[in-house]
Amino acid sequence: MLTINNLVKHRGTDKILSGISFKARPGRVTGFLGPNGAGKSSTLRILLGLDHATSGSALINGKPFAELHNPLTTVGAALDGFGAHRMRTGRAHLRWIARAAGLSRSRVEEVLEIVGLTNAAGKRVGSYSLGMGKRLGMAAALLGDPQILVLDEPVNGLDPEGIRWIRTFLRERAQSGNTVLLSSHLMGELAETVDDVVIIHHGKVVADGTLEEVIGNHSTLEEAFFALTSEHAGDVV
């Protein structure tokens, strides 16, 4: 369970987050939506202990990220960018992560196989395409076979086959009782994958509920999103 409670983040005089609260529950895929600059990445970064909150809390199973005993086996995270040094090979990148978590090298080969990157594992990350970089990020997130996945724009840069794979994969993870939180700006794709939706705008939650609740009277999630994030949108759904 991920619990974001009244999270506030200021950067200088800018208010990035203005007291956002929501939960991502086990057994469900939660989509985290918002326009660029709405505060999605800041929320995920605070949740993962990368950034400090001005106030409020972001907890994983009731604990801040830094208090987790073995983070990699609890939370798998893939944020924007490759998250790996360009001069290192994909396999070497995964191996140091596995070493830090006390995982075997055979697990590295397993996740490379899962994400379809075995043949490119010996190449330097700098030579990877955007899609391959995303797969490497997914491989790192899956190394510890975690109960929780936090993914920032996971389908960005993937080919149709990759998008289909990730959709099926995330659905299966949720069905087996895991928690999945993903941000995306691809509404159509998100509507196919998520159970619950949280929409933020200008650092505030403007919608939080099941996919059906958030879509409400609108015909699609995309229409609901634009209605909720337009400048004159109403209160929280």
Add this chain to the structure above:
Amino acid sequence: MSISSSKKITKILGAELDKLVSLPLIWLTLIGTFILNLVLAAAFTSAGLQGAAGTQSILNIGLASMGYLQAGFIILGISATCSEYTSGQIRTTLTVIPWRGFQLSAKHLALAVITIPAAFIIAASGILYTFMMMRDTAVGFEIDTMIETLVGATGYLTLTTLLSAAIGALLRRTTPALVMLLGYYFIISPLSRDFLPNYFPDTAGYYMYMPASNDEINVLTPMQGTGILMLWTLIFIKVAIIFYRQRDA
């Protein structure tokens, strides 16, 4: 310390070692420094063969390249910490090892593990080359003196590497860190040596490996030099850890 903490530290240290050895830039820097040192040793030895040589002369000539050699170790230290900020690797690091103080300390420790043998081999290669070329003119060569000098040079290069790594961690970007450190070691320090006391990292560290000549004033013993450079290094590592804990990644 509990078994759990000790296992955790071992895993983090192992991961940091893996990171360093799997980064080609680290090996390129070390190999480049080794080759450059041999070239400089050959040049200084060739010049030294023109004059009278004794034990001290061989050590002095063999370590004459230290001033230039340290540039390679400064680059090594900066690369170790600033490489975290390339392609967002720091985000992966902190989601795998969120204990920032432990992680940065382990990185410095892993760097020391790699630097100590590398610095010893590189410094020894310069002395060995000089010894082989000048042994016919060497009188009463003292092996103890050579070992002490080599240990001092290894210590100096290792502490300089760790200091550079701490400054790299503070600045987080390779170019500013390189400009600052190379600017200090190769421009500011040499120009201000006559005016400033011997308490700066390079001037104090000099006495770790180079015995002071009798006509020098304000000389330090090798132990004093070691203590002062170690203090500078620990202070910078501590400051880097404080900032690392407080800043957003």
